[in-house]
Amino acid sequence: MSEKNSNTKHIIILGGGFAGLWAAKEFGKKDGYQVTVIDRNNYHLFQPLLYQVASAGLEPEQISYPLRGTFRKMLNVEFRMAEVTGLDLEKKVLLSDVGPIHYDGLIIALGSVTSYFGVPGAEEFAFSLKNAEEAIDIRNHILSCFEYAQYEPDPAIREQLLTFTVVGGGPTGVEYAGALAELVHTSLRRDFRGLNKEDVKIKLIEGEDGPLNGYPDKLRYYAKNKLEKLGVHGCYKQHVVQVEADKVTLKSGETISTRTVLWTAGIRGNKVAEEMGLPLGRANRIITKPELNLAEHPEVFVAGDIALPMDEEKMLSGPTVAPNAIQQGVLAAKNLMSLFEGKKLTPFSYFDKGSLATIGRSSAVVHLGKLKITGFFAWVTWLIIHLLYLIGFRNRVIVFINWAFEYLLFERGVRLIMPKAKDTIPHGKADEYEPEGTEGKALNKRSVDKKEP
Amino acid sequence: MSEKNSNTKHIIILGGGFAGLWAAKEFGKKDGYQVTVIDRNNYHLFQPLLYQVASAGLEPEQISYPLRGTFRKMLNVEFRMAEVTGLDLEKKVLLSDVGPIHYDGLIIALGSVTSYFGVPGAEEFAFSLKNAEEAIDIRNHILSCFEYAQYEPDPAIREQLLTFTVVGGGPTGVEYAGALAELVHTSLRRDFRGLNKEDVKIKLIEGEDGPLNGYPDKLRYYAKNKLEKLGVHGCYKQHVVQVEADKVTLKSGETISTRTVLWTAGIRGNKVAEEMGLPLGRANRIITKPELNLAEHPEVFVAGDIALPMDEEKMLSGPTVAPNAIQQGVLAAKNLMSLFEGKKLTPFSYFDKGSLATIGRSSAVVHLGKLKITGFFAWVTWLIIHLLYLIGFRNRVIVFINWAFEYLLFERGVRLIMPKAKDTIPHGKADEYEPEGTEGKALNKRSVDKKEP
Numbered sequence: 001m002s003e004k005n006s007n008t009k010h011i012i013i014l015g016g017g018f019a020g021l022w023a024a025k026e027f028g029k030k031d032g033y034q035v036t037v038i039d040r041n042n043y044h045l046f047q048p049l050l051y052q053v054a055s056a057g058l059e060p061e062q063i064s065y066p067l068r069g070t071f072r073k074m075l076n077v078e079f080r081m082a083e084v085t086g087l088d089l090e091k092k093v094l095l096s097d098v099g100p101i102h103y104d105g106l107i108i109a110l111g112s113v114t115s116y117f118g119v120p121g122a123e124e125f126a127f128s129l130k131n132a133e134e135a136i137d138i139r140n141h142i143l144s145c146f147e148y149a150q151y152e153p154d155p156a157i158r159e160q161l162l163t164f165t166v167v168g169g170g171p172t173g174v175e176y177a178g179a180l181a182e183l184v185h186t187s188l189r190r191d192f193r194g195l196n197k198e199d200v201k202i203k204l205i206e207g208e209d210g211p212l213n214g215y216p217d218k219l220r221y222y223a224k225n226k227l228e229k230l231g232v233h234g235c236y237k238q239h240v241v242q243v244e245a246d247k248v249t250l251k252s253g254e255t256i257s258t259r260t261v262l263w264t265a266g267i268r269g270n271k272v273a274e275e276m277g278l279p280l281g282r283a284n285r286i287i288t289k290p291e292l293n294l295a296e297h298p299e300v301f302v303a304g305d306i307a308l309p310m311d312e313e314k315m316l317s318g319p320t321v322a323p324n325a326i327q328q329g330v331l332a333a334k335n336l337m338s339l340f341e342g343k344k345l346t347p348f349s350y351f352d353k354g355s356l357a358t359i360g361r362s363s364a365v366v367h368l369g370k371l372k373i374t375g376f377f378a379w380v381t382w383l384i385i386h387l388l389y390l391i392g393f394r395n396r397v398i399v400f401i402n403w404a405f406e407y408l409l410f411e412r413g414v415r416l417i418m419p420k421a422k423d424t425i426p427h428g429k430a431d432e433y434e435p436e437g438t439e440g441k442a443l444n445k446r447s448v449d450k451k452e453p
Numbered sequence: 454m455s456e457k458n459s460n461t462k463h464i465i466i467l468g469g470g471f472a473g474l475w476a477a478k479e480f481g482k483k484d485g486y487q488v489t490v491i492d493r494n495n496y497h498l499f500q501p502l503l504y505q506v507a508s509a510g511l512e513p514e515q516i517s518y519p520l521r522g523t524f525r526k527m528l529n530v531e532f533r534m535a536e537v538t539g540l541d542l543e544k545k546v547l548l549s550d551v552g553p554i555h556y557d558g559l560i561i562a563l564g565s566v567t568s569y570f571g572v573p574g575a576e577e578f579a580f581s582l583k584n585a586e587e588a589i590d591i592r593n594h595i596l597s598c599f600e601y602a603q604y605e606p607d608p609a610i611r612e613q614l615l616t617f618t619v620v621g622g623g624p625t626g627v628e629y630a631g632a633l634a635e636l637v638h639t640s641l642r643r644d645f646r647g648l649n650k651e652d653v654k655i656k657l658i659e660g661e662d663g664p665l666n667g668y669p670d671k672l673r674y675y676a677k678n679k680l681e682k683l684g685v686h687g688c689y690k691q692h693v694v695q696v697e698a699d700k701v702t703l704k705s706g707e708t709i710s711t712r713t714v715l716w717t718a719g720i721r722g723n724k725v726a727e728e729m730g731l732p733l734g735r736a737n738r739i740i741t742k743p744e745l746n747l748a749e750h751p752e753v754f755v756a757g758d759i760a761l762p763m764d765e766e767k768m769l770s771g772p773t774v775a776p777n778a779i780q781q782g783v784l785a786a787k788n789l790m791s792l793f794e795g796k797k798l799t800p801f802s803y804f805d806k807g808s809l810a811t812i813g814r815s816s817a818v819v820h821l822g823k824l825k826i827t828g829f830f831a832w833v834t835w836l837i838i839h840l841l842y843l844i845g846f847r848n849r850v851i852v853f854i855n856w857a858f859e860y861l862l863f864e865r866g867v868r869l870i871m872p873k874a875k876d877t878i879p880h881g882k883a884d885e886y887e888p889e890g891t892e893g894k895a896l897n898k899r900s901v902d903k904k905e906p
Contacts, residue, residue, distance in 0.1 A: 042600060066868040078646075079871070081600040098604055133872040147495060147534040151551055191521035193531075199715045248641040318779035394858050394866045398851055405847050413847050415519040417495045417534070419586045419872065 004045065009104040009340055011035045014045050016067045018322045019109035019304030019329035026123035026333035028074030033337070035077040036103075037415065038096065042081050043400045044068040045132055048322055049399070051172060052261075053135035055179035056143070056187070056412040060132045062398050065391040086111075087276040089297050100252065106298045108286065109329060112320060115268035115283060118145065119241035124264035124313035129134055138262060142180070142415045145259060147417075150192055160246050168250075168265030169206030171321075171357040174223055176262060177204045177386050178360035186410040197231070197420055198413035205248075207391055211367065212357060214319075219365035222374040223268075227357040240265075251271045266298045267320055269306040275398055282307040282315075290316055290347035291442070292332045293339075301336055309348045318350030322389065327351060350394060358382045457789075462557040462793055463663050464536045465547055466490045467537060469497050469520045471775045472562035472757030472782035478722040479786035481527030487531040491549065495534050496520055498585055501775055502852070504625060506588035507715075508632035509640070509865040510597070513585045515851050518844040537563075540729040542750050554711070558752045558789045561726065561739065562782060565758035565773060568736060570720035574696035579716035582625065591715065593870045595633070600714060601868075603645055610708065613699050614651045616626055616711040618700075621692055621718030622659030622666065623775075624810040627676055631813035632659045634683035639863040650684070656709055658688045658701075665686075665810060665818065671817035679692065679812040693718075694812060720773055722759040734761040735768075743769055743800035745785045746792075755782035762801045771803030780804060814860070 011027060013020045016039035027035045046063040054062045073079040086095035095101045098131065098308060114130055116122035127138050142164065149161035168176045184200050184363065204211065210224045227234060235250065248256045269284040278294070281287040285308035286294075292309055294300045302309075304325035309316040314442040318324035328348060335345045354368035356378070362380040373381070387396050464480060466473045469492035477764045480488045499516040506513045524530040538546035546553045567583055569575035595617065602614035636652050657664065663677045681689060687768050688703065695702040701709045722737040731747070734740040738761035739747075745762055747753045755762075757778035762769040771777035781801060788798045807821035809831070817831040826834070836856065840849050857864060875906065 041870065041873060043598065045870065059511040059512045060871060061867050061869055064869050064871065066644065072643055080604065136872055144534075147553075151533065157573075184644075189819070190525055191519065237512065243640060300756075355775070391868075395857070401850060402847070413845075414514050415495070415522065416514055416517050418513060418517065419589055420494060 008034050010030055010102065010337065011105045011107070012101060012103040013037045013041055013107045013109060015109035015111055015113050015304070015428055016079075017047070017109060018325035019111075019307075020107065020444060021067075021070065021106050022329035022332040023109065023303060024071065024077050026076070026330055028071070028077050030337065031076075032340075035074075035126060035192040036101065037071065037077060038084065038101075039067060040081065040083045041132075042079070042390060044112065045068065047130075048386060049131055050132070050135045051176040052181055053132070053414075054138040054142075055183050056139050056414045057166060057179065057183070058399060058402055059414055060136055062395050063390065063403070064132065065395060068411070072390065074381050075321060082396075084272050087278075089277075089300065092299070103342065107301045107303055107329075107336065108278075109302070109304045109325070109332075110270040111268055112267035112274055112285075114263055114282075115266035117264060117266055119240055119243060122240070122261075122263055125245055126167065127241045128263055129176070130267075135420075139414070140420070142183075142260060143415060143417050146188055146192055146195075146326050150194055155320060158199075159201075160257045160259045163203065163256060164201070164262075165203045165205065165248050165258045165262045166264065167205045167453045168263065168264045169204055169208065169211035169234070171212065171355070172429050173204060173206070173262075173264040174211045174227065174263065174357050174359055177202055177232045178230055178358065181227075183412050184362050185231065187412045187415060193415065196217060196389075198223055200231075202232045203235055203258070204232050205238050205240055205250065207237065207239050209236050209237075210234070215355065215365065215367055216372050218372055219367060219374060222272050222363075223295070223357070223359050223365055226363050230360050231248050240241070242275050266281060267305060273306055278302075280309065284309075285331075291332065291345040292328060292348055293345075298339060299336070301332035304331040311347065316348050316350065318352065318373075319355070321355070323353045324350055325405070330417075345352070354386065356382050364370070369373070461485055461487050463555065464488045464558045465554060465556040466560045466562060467547070468492055468564055469494070469563035470500070470562060470564045470757060471533075471778035472760075472785070473560065474520075474523065475625040475779045476786040477524065477527070477530050478564065478782055479528050479790075480525070483790065484529075484620045485491035485793075488778075489525075489554065490520060490530060490532050491535050491537065491547075491554075492520060492532070493534065493536045493782055494585075495532070497523065497844060499710050499841055500583075502631040502843070503582055503588045503837060504632055505583070506867075507591040507595075507629065508586070508636050509592050509867045509869075510632065510636075510859060511769070511852060511855055512867055513589055515848050517585065518848060520680070523844065530602060530797045531664040532745060532850070536876070537725050540731075542730075544755065545752070548856035551868075556794070558754070559601065559687060560782075560785050560789065561731075561755045561759060562755070562757045562758055562778070563759050564786075565720035565736075565738075567716055569716060570719055572693055572696065574598045574695070575714075575716055578696045579620065579697055579714040579717055582629065589622065589872075592867070593873070594713060595636075596868060596870050597643055599645055599648075602845065603647055612654075613712045615654065615656070616709060617713045617715075618656045618658065618709055618711045619657045619715045619717065620703055621716065622657055622661065622664035622687070622689070623717060624665065624808070626657060626659070626715075627664045627680065627810050630680060630718065631683055631811065633681075634685050635813050636865050638684065640865045640868060642684055643870065644656035648844055656688055656711070657685050658691050658693060658703065660690065660692050662689050663687070664689075668808065668810075668818065669825050670818055670828060671825055672820060673815075676810070676812050676818055679816050683813050716735075720758060726759055733756075736761075744788050744798040745801050746798075751792060754809075756785040764800070769801050769803065771805065772808070772810070776806045777803055780818055786816075807834050809838070814863075828835065829848070 024037050049063045057138045067079045082096040083100040114128035139202050145161045149158050152158040167172045210220050212220045212223050239251040253310040279287045286302045288309045290311045305320045328409045335391040356366040358364040362376050364382040366373045366378040366381050472766045480486045496517040502516045505511040518533045535551040537550040556701045569580035598614045602611050605611040619626045663673050665673045665676050692704040732740045740754045741762045745754050758773045809819040811817040815829050817835040819826045819831040
């Protein structure tokens, strides 16, 4: 930044998600600002399609775009891959694993993590679906469950391996349960010949009386029916009270034998924010003024899932979805510029662009203003909106091709256990051929090169 | 296998690479055989394009195809994901981590691993390029080197981070060095504005007097020139004598400061075979009769990189490339059937279909019989052959689209550090903004949730 003149303000944007990226784009058009975007990953991840990675429909690379690629044409925006380690609000210095960085203005857009509400065992045994690594883990785990179930002699373990539990009936839970049901009953049924439809159970656990709480009743009813038709067993008006390695216990006392629990029931602000000593509200989100900045430090703005803008007692944020994050990212950037330019700041108000969720093949629910549509047309709307918001032309083309294959062939392409980590699933020593005892020339398992087939 | 009648022979094929897959296809057409293919991965990997994964050109999922998908239509072939742990040749029992399995006939097609020839430090510090995990590791490592080099204040460390060393001038080494040079000088130059062409060094170390030893001189000369034009510095007639974390020492005494050493200089039989107590020859490959089976156990065949068929003192195997593996896999299957049917077995002889290697954009060398071609036409030949052998129509379409984008836009799409493991690169605390010491409110780095941005 040797070339920057003394009037140039240095802005740091923490996080390259929807809020951070759209904030950066605002600055990319303006003179007088030098912007550094910091993220621990070198890419923007399109989270709304993450559930398709976890259900073997898309490659994770296809919903990710290198942040440096996005900023190539914005000569005043640079990217740094770094992890945030602290914040000195008084000195205006951000601390990171690549050193301290001074800022004139800061936008915190660190996003959210999964909240387990303190349910015992949930953090340890349940899967979360918030980043690429977690989505890959879930895909690998589910495919491995099928691999091992096929030869598992113990029916109890086999049942655990083939029962998949989704906690939370919001859009993510509904979309994932639908995608998983389709994966199982199309591709995997053909892959695993010995598998009966009845062997596989998918459970959706939700506290309300049905899925998609907050959506109009017509759409909720449609989604509930559609999930049932796909073979998803809804456990409504239920809460999880404990998660263990091989089962889930509900408030009613009922237990579900399962090795797979996907937790989509709640989010909370990223933990990094907690340790920065910022004012936290509900779900550990950072409380801001209506203009999205901190009362004590007006040059610090917060946007996206981690922001909790409050007007007295009234929460101004929309739901924690991409449009809310984008709107807050844009406003935070504009207000930060207004601050430096001595102009009046604008309070945030969420503009509801509508909400939509897909429930498997050719069916979705879309709620846009007074419009409430379901079925094929809603599904096409869903597809188009997601393709448009996906970043990168190559990604759009390849995602479209994957969807076309999936639609035409009832097939999921990415049924790959890759990259392979340690086996997380204890499996029996199933055998159908054993001739006379197991006293073969056994090798020490440790000594076998684990990297090769 | 309860339905199999007593005449049905149970065949085990170890490994789902080229040799194993083509062997299985032979049995897929025949009655009287029940086949189990065993691999630790649930997919076939198209190794000839692995170097493009390691150079951010292709997603690993696109050169992989689920083995269960391949065997869907072969009702007598089943797949089991398992790791081999031992072999009882007398009892005809294979031991695996999912239990012992009896066989009537066995085809060992476990492939090869990288051989470091005992060079000190090579196994510890050099990268190998033999499976998907290793290719992803290399991609992540190289992109990380650029991320950290940009802000590295120490010029010596910066030089190490931006010097990339490829050991071995065979087709893999040549193709990777060419692809890496193009990645650096197209996509990454645009991503990293501060980077000068001279800052990045790519070294190719080869014991012979030039690349592609064994190819006709005309093609070797072309390849050598082409690599030079791409900015690859050839260190010919040189051997590596030591690899350390930050440097490579050559036989001449010269050292190269580098954090990246990719070892393509040699292969050896998979270590699992060593522990099975089978007769091993050069490079720990399993010595077989000319008909590809063991002298002592004629029902055990060996095919692919791991096989070393010997006719007295003469080695019958071709080079360790895909066509050799395919030919051996097919013959092993046919000979195994002949054995059971009391027919005469056929000795192996390698049919040389030619050899080819690409050296970056629009250029390749192709040697087919008397035909020796270079340049654009050779490159198109290379593209077509690789697309044809790639398994899965979806994969072919998506690889073709990726290549088209790369060709038209001089761009590599997969510049993603994903999935993110621990940082392997020690990096300095570079800082350009440091205001007055680093005494900010530092957090304990360990306590920050490493999973989130």
